[in-house]
Amino acid sequence: MEDQLITFETAELAKVNGFDELTPNLYVVDTDVRTAKANNNGRTNSNYIERKDYKVYSRPTQSLLQKWLRETHNIDVVIAPERYTDGVNYLVQAQKWDLTTDHESNPNFVIKGSYWFNDNGEYPTYETALEKGLIEALKLNKIKGNKTYRHTNNPLEKKLHDNFIKEHINDIEMICVDSDDGMKPNRYLTDDEKRVAISTIQWLGSPVGQSFLEQNGFKLS
Numbered sequence: 001m002e003d004q005l006i007t008f009e010t011a012e013l014a015k016v017n018g019f020d021e022l023t024p025n026l027y028v029v030d031t032d033v034r035t036a037k038a039n040n041n042g043r044t045n046s047n048y049i050e051r052k053d054y055k056v057y058s059r060p061t062q063s064l065l066q067k068w069l070r071e072t073h074n075i076d077v078v079i080a081p082e083r084y085t086d087g088v089n090y091l092v093q094a095q096k097w098d099l100t101t102d103h104e105s106n107p108n109f110v111i112k113g114s115y116w117f118n119d120n121g122e123y124p125t126y127e128t129a130l131e132k133g134l135i136e137a138l139k140l141n142k143i144k145g146n147k148t149y150r151h152t153n154n155p156l157e158k159k160l161h162d163n164f165i166k167e168h169i170n171d172i173e174m175i176c177v178d179s180d181d182g183m184k185p186n187r188y189l190t191d192d193e194k195r196v197a198i199s200t201i202q203w204l205g206s207p208v209g210q211s212f213l214e215q216n217g218f219k220l221s
Helices: 008-016 062-073 126-140 148-152 155-176 191-203 207-215
Strands: 025-030 033-038 054-058 075-084 087-102 106-123
Touching (some): 008 025, 008 054, 062 075
Antiparallel strands (some): 025 033, 025 054, 087 106
């Protein structure tokens, strides 16, 4: 039995999130033609020089990526069986922990996670559920705007920044990127691109941003 390799969609997200481990397999996109290949050069994502028409994505196994998320980003992906008399379905959950603790009862016990993904979609196989969990876990990896130092003196900027991340970080690509089928973005944003989008939302809470909104008939409360 072999551990299943991740799909191209997951490999794209993993690269955007900084996955740079050496893997035996990879995806190569050459002039819009995608090919799954063996990694005979022994290189990681960061070792390839990309061109507009040529990109390389490391392709780890599901379990390796699951471990990387857990150890690098404090994100757990958990698959649970739901058994019936005629078979079994699998549920998926992902959580990014912010390591908040209860100092009064046990300062070493983490009591909450910062972001949740919970899906009762009842996937037919463990691997299908795990792939879904990995994709959503990669989307949970929290990205902040570029000027969070302004939050102390401008609560409205912080409010817009935090609420946008909380409510829209999982669909930020569908907001910012074209989608041919209306279901999946044509590409995923890099961390820097996400920071620019979040910073733009935050800017609307600044004095200059509020003035811009008022000039266009909007006023933030």
